[in-house]
Amino acid sequence: MRVLVFGASGYIGSHLVPRLVAAGHEVRATSRNAESLTGRGWEAVETVSADALDPASLDQALAGVEVAYYLVHSMAAGSDFATRDRRAARNFRRAAERAGVRRIVYLGGLQPGSDQSEHLASREETGEILRDGSIPVTELRAGIIVGAGSAAFEVIRDLAFHLRVMVTPRWVRSRTQPIALDDLLAYLVGVLDEPRTEGATFDVGGPDTLTYQDMIRTFAEVAGAKVTIIPVPVLTPRISSYWLDLVTAVPSNVARPLIDGLKHDLLADTTAIRELIPLELHSYRDAVERALAMEQAGVMPARWQEGALVFRAGRPDIAFYSRSDGGEAECHASTDAAWHAVASIGGRNGWPAFEWLWRIRAAFDRLIGGVGFRRGRRDQNEVRVGDTIDWWRVVAVEPGRRLTLLAEMKVPGAAVLELEVLPGATEDTSRVSARAYFHPAGLWGLLYWIALVPIHGPIFRRLAAAVASRAEAMEARS
16 A cells, blocks of 8 residues: 655654555655655655645655555644644645545544643644545544653653652643553554544553553653652642753653643543454553663664664663754865765864864863773774764764764763765755754753853854865865
């Protein structure tokens, strides 16, 4: 079957694509930037750039598709996410009708009986808009998804690892039925082979009905962390969403709408879906154990990828989500020259921008027991995976294109620097990008990043420009 996964770079989409391929489907994957799908090992998958807010981009993405999975939402865009979701759903439905799509599969959210949060109301409205057309829609409504990268799961992880004593609001006693990522994916793939799911809406959930307090405690037990939870009646979900900004690295414009929806029980009536697609569902504890084990067994990506354990220094207690900053510069030299400048950075060649600042940071690192700059480089011009470059470790290389470095200095988290060479407007020009990613470890990691925000932008913009200048000088001498 020809299947489109619309929103393939997102949390569910990135896991669903390989499941559909394994099930024998012909898969096309979309993202606003198809480049973000590279390095995932999806050789059998066609990738296309498409944006639901840009109607002109949708026709190519939907051409020839029989079933389209709609997995996008705009929570990360800020306070107007509901308006954007509304526009996106209408654009997608109309384009799908033009393309002759036979079916849409949509992942929504479990709904309370009344008093919806803006986030849950928007998820429900998106489903209604998709159904307000000629194409049958299968909607699955899920609550908390238990898997590395799920926003709710990552809030639980950060709380369990980094708050030994939690003074928590009443919402920790709200009940829900968390579902294992594997079980949700099995349902999403399974509806394609069950014609009776066409045009129907189903709640999906796991076998356990738990409070959020239960979930935090169970996660802590599985992960070997110790927590004490003290519920108090004075903290509302909205107030607690603000202090969560100090503890969890989950983006606040995602975490806050999620927390706002926790005032009520979110329970699933799973009778209908279990009759049509019988599964042996994982318990919450099993799902947590599996999520952490799968994280450890993850394949090494070809470039930085949000949440990949190797870019979190192999530590599950470091936040899945990152903070980032960077810059890009035009280079009046070939991509070959630009790559040579990137690949030869550090060691005796030095750092071409703010060298004095790098050396001060290296000296401080030595003072607190870190490696500083004492290791240098194995080779001044060649780079390969496993090499050290001063306090960095080379964790990924795409020769001629991209160098990914993991910091081995002392930091409250995990830091990655990615240097990339991109084609320029002409054959004799190129572009150099320098971007830093930081996965914080709790409060101190977040404060460390915040303290350095004023200088990060200038440092990495200047680094990109200085590498470009070095490439130009190299080419001029050759």
